[in-house]
Amino acid sequence: MGWTGKVLRVDLTKGKCASEDLNKEWADQYMGQRGLASKYLSEEMDPKADPLSPDNKMIFATGPLTGTCASTGGRYSVITKGPLTGAIACSNSGGYWGAELKFAGWDMIILEGKSKKPVYLCITDDKAELLDASEIWGKSVWDTDAWIKTRHQDPQMHVSGIGIAGENGVLFSCIINDLHRAAGRSGVGAVMGSKNLKAIAVRGTGGVKVDDFPAFLAATSAAKEVLAENAVTGEGLPTFGTQVLMNVINEAGALPTRNTRDVQFDGAHDISAEAMAEPSGKNGKPNLLANQACFGCTIACGRISKVNEEHYTVQNKPEYWHASGGLEYEAAWALGAATGVNDLDALTYANFICNEQGIDPISFGATVGAAMEMYEDGTLTDKDTGGLKLKFGSAEALTTAVELTGKAEGFGAELGLGSKRLCDKYGKPELSMTVKGQEFPAYDPRGIQGMGLTYATSNRGACHLRSYTVSSEILGIPEKTDPLVTDGKADLVKAFQDATAAVDSSGLCVFTTFAWTLEDIAPQIDGALPGEWSVDKLLEVGERVWNLERQFNLQAGFTAKDDNLPKRLLKDAAKTGPAKGLVSGLKKMLPEYYAARGWTKEGVPTNETLNRLAL
Amino acid sequence: MNITLKLYASLGSFLPPGSARNTIELNVQEGASIGEVLAQQNVPRQNCHLILVNGTFAPPASADAKQLTEGDTLAVWPPVAGG
Numbered sequence: 001m002g003w004t005g006k007v008l009r010v011d012l013t014k015g016k017c018a019s020e021d022l023n024k025e026w027a028d029q030y031m032g033q034r035g036l037a038s039k040y041l042s043e044e045m046d047p048k049a050d051p052l053s054p055d056n057k058m059i060f061a062t063g064p065l066t067g068t069c070a071s072t073g074g075r076y077s078v079i080t081k082g083p084l085t086g087a088i089a090c091s092n093s094g095g096y097w098g099a100e101l102k103f104a105g106w107d108m109i110i111l112e113g114k115s116k117k118p119v120y121l122c123i124t125d126d127k128a129e130l131l132d133a134s135e136i137w138g139k140s141v142w143d144t145d146a147w148i149k150t151r152h153q154d155p156q157m158h159v160s161g162i163g164i165a166g167e168n169g170v171l172f173s174c175i176i177n178d179l180h181r182a183a184g185r186s187g188v189g190a191v192m193g194s195k196n197l198k199a200i201a202v203r204g205t206g207g208v209k210v211d212d213f214p215a216f217l218a219a220t221s222a223a224k225e226v227l228a229e230n231a232v233t234g235e236g237l238p239t240f241g242t243q244v245l246m247n248v249i250n251e252a253g254a255l256p257t258r259n260t261r262d263v264q265f266d267g268a269h270d271i272s273a274e275a276m277a278e279p280s281g282k283n284g285k286p287n288l289l290a291n292q293a294c295f296g297c298t299i300a301c302g303r304i305s306k307v308n309e310e311h312y313t314v315q316n317k318p319e320y321w322h323a324s325g326g327l328e329y330e331a332a333w334a335l336g337a338a339t340g341v342n343d344l345d346a347l348t349y350a351n352f353i354c355n356e357q358g359i360d361p362i363s364f365g366a367t368v369g370a371a372m373e374m375y376e377d378g379t380l381t382d383k384d385t386g387g388l389k390l391k392f393g394s395a396e397a398l399t400t401a402v403e404l405t406g407k408a409e410g411f412g413a414e415l416g417l418g419s420k421r422l423c424d425k426y427g428k429p430e431l432s433m434t435v436k437g438q439e440f441p442a443y444d445p446r447g448i449q450g451m452g453l454t455y456a457t458s459n460r461g462a463c464h465l466r467s468y469t470v471s472s473e474i475l476g477i478p479e480k481t482d483p484l485v486t487d488g489k490a491d492l493v494k495a496f497q498d499a500t501a502a503v504d505s506s507g508l509c510v511f512t513t514f515a516w517t518l519e520d521i522a523p524q525i526d527g528a529l530p531g532e533w534s535v536d537k538l539l540e541v542g543e544r545v546w547n548l549e550r551q552f553n554l555q556a557g558f559t560a561k562d563d564n565l566p567k568r569l570l571k572d573a574a575k576t577g578p579a580k581g582l583v584s585g586l587k588k589m590l591p592e593y594y595a596a597r598g599w600t601k602e603g604v605p606t607n608e609t610l611n612r613l614a615l
Numbered sequence: 616m617n618i619t620l621k622l623y624a625s626l627g628s629f630l631p632p633g634s635a636r637n638t639i640e641l642n643v644q645e646g647a648s649i650g651e652v653l654a655q656q657n658v659p660r661q662n663c664h665l666i667l668v669n670g671t672f673a674p675p676a677s678a679d680a681k682q683l684t685e686g687d688t689l690a691v692w693p694p695v696a697g698g
Contacts, residue, residue: 301697
């Protein structure tokens with residue numbers, strides 16, 4: 001009911017697949033997807049394990065609403081220990097793969113050990129087997145997808161897998177499903193590669209049962225009306241996508257630019273949603289061709305675009321003349337503002353390569369930005385970079401770098417370490433814009449104070465999707481708060497973190513929360529699952545998940561010292577815009593946050609907190 | 616006085632000829648309010664959800680009362696979000 005009740009356990013070392021019952025007690029406490037898989041991971045592995053060793057486990061998990069008719073009910077997450085961070089990783093993806101796994105009758109897949117040779121996991125309803133992947137090892141995500149569908153003569157199969165970046169151990173490699181939807185962050189693709197697992201192909205012909213169908217249908221129908229009637233989810237996101245934020249955040253003076261030296265980018269308009277819609281090139285067609293929805297989604301924020309065929313990146317490469325996914329805002333920021341590149345076609349091409357080879361564009365772009373700063377200050381020489389002239393604003397450097405990074409060739413092998421290890425190696429750790437080893441995304445904490453606390457306390461390293469306070473501080477959703485002050489941000493961040501953890505455990509997309517509150521979400525879950533699922537229960541689940549992840553990280557060796565930001569954000573004031581003269585007020589917010597969480601001054605959950613959450 | 620007007624997303628179609636990159640420099644009456652500037656360009660007020668003056672949020676409900684000053688940049692969006 002909501003859950004299928006079945007877990008597929010795959011022992012890659014022995015080459016065996018087995019079905020087992022879902023732990024219903026844990027499911028009632030952690031709901032599904034992010035929460036439930038984090039519980040399994042915490043119970044089953046040593047948090048101190050090497051992320052790229054066979055001792056690390058990897059879980060592909062759906063939520064109870066994945067595969068149902070709830071709007072956006074197509075999400076799944078990959079939960080593991082992340083090699084980029086050494087922290088618990090949970091990377092969430094849309095597309096159609098998650099729903100297909102539910103249709104095949106599985107709530108989650110637990111992968112353990114390491115295969116002796118490259119394999120892919122093939123699931124057809126209740127049949128699961130590991131098959132030889134030697135013919136596709138070394139191939140891209142896109143070629144792998146086509147090869148598997150051809151081999152099985154089934155175009156309706158859905159494939160989630162890695163490109164050459166994951167095979168090569170690029171520490172920010174991701175897992176891509178349905179060609180361009182990504183479980184993007186923390187290097188989950190490298191974990192898959194370390195296990196010699198190329199892909200998971202799924203075909204399911206069943207459905208998903210819910211506990212109380214009339215109540216579920218009424219709740220999901222009412223919630224779809226809310227999305228349709230809301231100006232943001234009904235019109236703004238489908239028409240302009242996330243990319244419309246480029247000019248918003250730039251105007252607000254919070255767009256990290258050229259490795260976060262500045263907070264505004266003079267080329268922002270050139271890489272924005274508005275630019276994507278403008279005619280370009282000789283044929284006068286725009287970069288943006290259409291929007292696209294994931295499974296069951298009634299928002300459809302995804303972008304489908306095309307590189308101008310005359311552009312230098314694809315001039316002699318007709319294989320890149322087709323339409324594909326992107327640019328989304330985070331990728332456009334990282335590939336553009338973070339590197340100072342304002343060439344929209346170059347960014348679109350680089351994003352295509354990220355999808356094709358399984359690279360997280362946020363970490364990649366931010367790492368290139370750090371390398372560019374080191375090149376310009378003379379730390380990196382042409383000898384170090386193999387002749388790659390990493391100057392801010394160089395589209396050629398960016399597009400060459402992305403090709404080299406996936407292949408782990410030349411300086412690309414060093415870029416694939418991520419900015420923390422790269423900057424450490426060259427004696428400039430202060431130039432790495434990371435928290436817990438993960439590059440932060442497209443919001444400068446000097447101009448949006450809540451995001452500084454968000455990055456510092458995120459359990460998977462710097463991330464915007466753990467508490468998107470931009471929604472309140474800039475967009476005024478659900479209510480406006482001042483982005484330049486620290487007062488009230490500890491409680492705001494905690495509230496966003498707990499609510500997001502609940503949504504991430506349900507199978508729904510967090511973008512619904514631009515319109516939905518938990519009052520809209522709870523009845524949908526309550527209709528799908530046995531028992532009572534109130535708003536209070538969702539918040540309790542969210543807080544429990546957050547503290548469970550925190551416990552995993554503390555056991556892995558993290559301390560309060562890791563809840564920090566790069567010195568640049570704490571010492572160097574913003575030079576322009578509304579935040580001119582401001583630094584991040586993290587030092588004031590962090591103790592308030594620990595208190596709000598019921599943690600000690602050292603950032604450790606108290607026994608009272610753990611008992612209250614049944615941890 | 617001179618101000619800079621920026622209209623983004625679907626509001627871009629209300630920019631007058633001569634605008635570029637969603638931006639135009641305008642000469643408006645001294646002390647003109649946000650509401651008056653938007654009315655001059657026939658921008659539907661119900662579509663103005665996010666208003667920034669020099670990057671700082673101005674509540675849409677205050678648009679008629681909020682006066683602009685020489686050199687201000689007024690940027691306006693319809694309902695948008697991202698992440």
